[in-house]
Amino acid sequence: MNVCKAHNIWIEQCEAAQTIKARFGLTAAFDYLVGEKLMSFASAASRHPDFARELPRFVSEVRRMFTPDEIGAQLAHIERSHNERNVDVLEEDDLLREGPAAVAECVQKFMLVKELLTAPMLGTS
Template sequence: MNFAEAAERHPEFARELPAFVVAVREFFTSSELHAEFARLELEPAQPGFDTTATHSDLEDDVFIDSPEVVLDQAARFETIRLLLLADHLGIS
């Protein structure tokens, strides 16, 4: 996730993202990647987050990410998930 975030901000990381994805795919089996993403999808986006907290309870919590940050993280997670689980990457 850190590499993908850096790729969004720095062209040199963006150019290296395909090679990074290939390296990860060579290190882990498809089954291992599927299992890890299945596990991650079951975890809360913010561990320890109180789902019963009210909006006013959350306003003062500096450790809770904003909705925008959470959406960015979710989009990045989905992009990486799709890249790592794709049958064919389409790169050479």
């Protein structure tokens, strides 16, 4: 994969989120863009340098698309949903459910994304 392709992926996802926001509202757009796409992109960034190089730009665009208050409220909503789902995982014996290690990895990814979206200032090093 090259940087141009990784760049195009997040650009298309942000454009789709704008359409979703207009048609279905803020929560649907944020769930799509952050809860699904940014989380997946951050995961890919840990394995692929091209995605890692594009991650700060993707995060900056998300921060531009949503106000800090919207980001805070929507992250709290996603976090509550994850916490409820994680309790279910620990309480049920369903073999198809995610195990504790997968849940911990998901929580770790979410916390990284949350930190990137709520940091007072994004920097590069």
